[in-house]
Amino acid sequence: xxxxxxxxxFTDAIRDALAKTLPGVDLAEEPNSDLAxxxxxxxxxxxTVVLLTEAADATTSVPTLLLAVxxxxxxxxxxxxxxxxxxxxxTRLMTCAVGLMPLNDDEIAVVLCxxxxxxxxxPDLVLGLVDDMVWDYAACAGWLExxxxxxxxxxxxxxxPRLIGSLDEL
Numbered sequence: 419x420x421x422x423x424x425x426x427x428f429t430d431a432i433r434d435a436l437a438k439t440l441p442g443v444d445l446a447e448e449p450n451s452d453l454a455x456x457x458x459x460x461x462x463x464x465x466t467v468v469l470l471t472e473a474a475d476a477t478t479s480v481p482t483l484l485l486a487v488x489x490x491x492x493x494x495x496x497x498x499x500x501x502x503x504x505x506x507x508x509t510r511l512m513t514c515a516v517g518l519m520p521l522n523d524d525e526i527a528v529v530l531c532x533x534x535x536x537x538x539x540x541p542d543l544v545l546g547l548v549d550d551m552v553w554d555y556a557a558c559a560g561w562l563e564x565x566x567x568x569x570x571x572x573x574x575x576x577x578x579p580r581l582i583g584s585l586d587e588l
Contacts, residue, residue: 429454431541
């Protein structure tokens, strides 16, 4: 018989890896055997990161990890020039998708989302995936410091090691 996946233990391992890499960051954890959550504010990107580990269920035959990075309030971003068009980035993003997440009755957050099998990533590589999601979004949206729209900018050399490649590198 196959041993059940322990969401709390997997989330604990991610928490321990993050605590080593991001000392002093407040990591809020809600452990559970079927669904465990971990949240923190990324000290570099100043975005709230939510990690959800979920056991296999009727719709997913394997345990999954959801990474969500809250990048802004929908009302604020929709009012900016081109804000509503940000969802067109979903065709260009390689590491994540842009989505909306209701927070309460009157607040909707814009989030970067990625869901994958939990076994596909080692806990110490999760922070690298979060960083890749943010940098991928910033590059496609043209929000990197000193740049305009990404389509008008020459490709910059990224000194960071990438966990996930891009079609642009082929």
